[in-house]
Amino acid sequence: MIVSIASGKGGTGKTTVATSLALYLNGKGQNTVILDCDVEEPDSALFLKPVLNKPKTVDIPVPTVDFERCTYCGRCAEVCAYNAIAVAKKTVLVFPELCHGCGGCALFCPEGAISEVGRDIGVVEEGDASGIKFVQGQLKVGEPMAVPLIREVKRRGIKENKEIVIIDVPPGTSCPVIKSVEGSDFVILVTEPTPFGLNDLKLAVETVKKISIPFGVVINKDGIGDSGVDLYCELERIPILTRFPFSREIAVAYSKGIPIIDAGVEFRQKFEELYDTILSIIQGGL
Amino acid sequence: MRQIVIISGKGGTGKTIIAASFAALAKNGVAADCDVDAADLYLLLHPEIKERHKFKGLPKAEINQVKCTGCGRCLEVCRFGAVKKQVHDRSPLFLIDPLSCEGCKVCYYACPEDAITMTESVSGEWFISETKYGPMVHARLGIAEENSGKLVAIVRENARSVALERGLDFVIVDGPPGIGCPVIASLSGVDLALIVTEPTLSGIHDMERVIDVARHFGVKTVCLINKYDINLENSGNIEKWCERNKIPVLGRIPFDNSVSESVVKGIPIVEYMHNMVTQRIKEVWWEISEVKGE
Numbered sequence: 001m002i003v004s005i006a007s008g009k010g011g012t013g014k015t016t017v018a019t020s021l022a023l024y025l026n027g028k029g030q031n032t033v034i035l036d037c038d039v040e041e042p043d044s045a046l047f048l049k050p051v052l053n054k055p056k057t058v059d060i061p062v063p064t065v066d067f068e069r070c071t072y073c074g075r076c077a078e079v080c081a082y083n084a085i086a087v088a089k090k091t092v093l094v095f096p097e098l099c100h101g102c103g104g105c106a107l108f109c110p111e112g113a114i115s116e117v118g119r120d121i122g123v124v125e126e127g128d129a130s131g132i133k134f135v136q137g138q139l140k141v142g143e144p145m146a147v148p149l150i151r152e153v154k155r156r157g158i159k160e161n162k163e164i165v166i167i168d169v170p171p172g173t174s175c176p177v178i179k180s181v182e183g184s185d186f187v188i189l190v191t192e193p194t195p196f197g198l199n200d201l202k203l204a205v206e207t208v209k210k211i212s213i214p215f216g217v218v219i220n221k222d223g224i225g226d227s228g229v230d231l232y233c234e235l236e237r238i239p240i241l242t243r244f245p246f247s248r249e250i251a252v253a254y255s256k257g258i259p260i261i262d263a264g265v266e267f268r269q270k271f272e273e274l275y276d277t278i279l280s281i282i283q284g285g286l
Numbered sequence: 287m288r289q290i291v292i293i294s295g296k297g298g299t300g301k302t303i304i305a306a307s308f309a310a311l312a313k314n315g316v317a318a319d320c321d322v323d324a325a326d327l328y329l330l331l332h333p334e335i336k337e338r339h340k341f342k343g344l345p346k347a348e349i350n351q352v353k354c355t356g357c358g359r360c361l362e363v364c365r366f367g368a369v370k371k372q373v374h375d376r377s378p379l380f381l382i383d384p385l386s387c388e389g390c391k392v393c394y395y396a397c398p399e400d401a402i403t404m405t406e407s408v409s410g411e412w413f414i415s416e417t418k419y420g421p422m423v424h425a426r427l428g429i430a431e432e433n434s435g436k437l438v439a440i441v442r443e444n445a446r447s448v449a450l451e452r453g454l455d456f457v458i459v460d461g462p463p464g465i466g467c468p469v470i471a472s473l474s475g476v477d478l479a480l481i482v483t484e485p486t487l488s489g490i491h492d493m494e495r496v497i498d499v500a501r502h503f504g505v506k507t508v509c510l511i512n513k514y515d516i517n518l519e520n521s522g523n524i525e526k527w528c529e530r531n532k533i534p535v536l537g538r539i540p541f542d543n544s545v546s547e548s549v550v551k552g553i554p555i556v557e558y559m560h561n562m563v564t565q566r567i568k569e570v571w572w573e574i575s576e577v578k579g580e
């Protein structure tokens with residue numbers, strides 16, 4: 001089973017819920033895997049403190065031109081949809097940060113002058129956090145493209161057996177979110193009860209609806225704002241899976257990298273409820 | 287005219303609250319919401335839309351089933367797993383999954399039957415608006431779309447030209463979270479990046495990464511610690527880190543419930559009340575607005 005933890009708005013507590021859920025499941029003796037797909041800012045490791053193996057670089061193929069063969073015909077520049085390759089008088093320029101690695105230029109070069117080399121865009125790290133299998137990606141600084149790295153994290157973390165996979169999804173609603181969430185059995189949307197939280201929750205709901213995966217809401221920092229999120233969920237018949245109150249103690253625990261499940265005994269119970277509700281929704285086929 | 291971007295790496299540190307306050311304090315600036323994925327600045331500035339423009343993403347592939355002979359060449363060449371094969375009445379059917387298609391056109395060129403067309407679609411909108419505090423440029427990226435970097439670039443460009451046209455002194459950019467494509471587009475060519483961080487381990491970690499990105503692109507960077515009193519030890523560590531890395535820390539804002547109250551009311555906090563929080567925000571603004579760009 002794969003459960004993704006997402007939120008349109010950043011900073012709502014996605015990572016603390018994801019890591020806590022992993023800890024809860026691991027504590028129950030479940031085979032648990034956590035994937036940090038928030039490759040721009042991976043923070044799960046701060047909470048779980050895994051022992052990591054040597055990082056492996058992830059690269060995407062970019063073209064290189066053999067000038068012995070190139071006739072400067074310009075076909076590569078014509079087929080590239082991203083303007084990542086340009087042909088000038090007696091040279092061919094490649095702009096690696098624009099290249100998506102589609103392979104078009106190499107495929108269509110009539111002279112066979114283009115081959116592809118790897119360009120590193122970040123690393124994946126695998127490890128173990130007291131029994132939880134841990135995989136994270138880290139995008140290289142200055143690198144715009146997160147999606148290939150997310151694919152690699154998922155490829156390494158998701159094997160076809162009986163474990164439960166928890167995915168920490170990047171914030172937002174665009175392409176990297178879809179790529180992270182795709183293939184999940186359930187999505188938990190973490191929000192906070194403020195107008196910002198509500199606005200971004202609505203967008204996140206649209207996003208998961210687009211890929212037709214069952215979902216529910218966790219309200220974090222309950223008590224800080226207004227009742228907008230509650231009203232919206234009621235109106236849209238979105239299940240509220242559980243709530244965590246706002247308190248200074250939780251905020252302080254969070255600041256030290258303590259997952260919410262370890263911030264007080266009452267929270268373990270909440271994760272039990274959360275997990276049971278998810279199971280019943282998935283099994284009930286709602 | 288100076289462009290100032292407010293970013294944080296980690297979401298939820300208070301970026302938008304600071305950006306809205308600066309917009310209110312500036313009186314002669316343009317506000318630009320570059321968090322096009324989850325734009326929230328409008329909830330505090332209440333823009334009245336004056337101009338609406340469509341944002342077109344890259345055209346995506348579509349297969350003309352009449353022309354398609356089922357040879358499967360598209361499936362072979364697509365590197366993004368966007369071509370899906372289904373079997374109907376024992377004959378294969380090839381379809382494009384628009385959520386996976388990156389619009390590279392390789393299948394379009396490779397198809398021997400010319401059965402693939404590239405179809406343009408609207409993938410967002412951007413706006414030029416008026417607020418109580420001056421003009422605002424903002425956008426809305428369609429759900430599940432890519433190319434947010436390109437939309438950010440459009441917002442930036444238009445904010446800049448509005449500022450130039452009207453002789454305004456500042457462009458105040460509310461940036462997106464993360465360090466990827468939209469962040470890079472928000473940062474490029476600005477005069478100053480203000481990093482809003484919080485004294486949590488994730489706040490610190492994410493701040494360090496986003497500062498590296500700002501440096502990578504040669505942008506002058508200053509820092510502000512929000513909710514600094516949630517963890518004084520971590521705040522101290524941020525200050526030490528910033529000192530070692532020669533990043534000026536311009537302010538420390540205490541945690542206060544008035545911040546979420548102002549969000550509920552939909553008012554930039556500096557307009558909502560006067561307290562320690564607003565005092566500190568103002569001090570940071572005064573300092574920033576006097577620092578001349580390099």
Ligand code: SF4
Nearest residue numbers: 080099100102103105
């Ligand atoms: S691999 Fe694709 S994106 Fe990269 S330069 Fe070649 S055609 Fe352009």
Ligand code: SF4
Nearest residue numbers: 364387388390391393
């Ligand atoms: S345009 Fe590129 S990404 Fe889209 S289906 Fe065709 S080959 Fe795949």
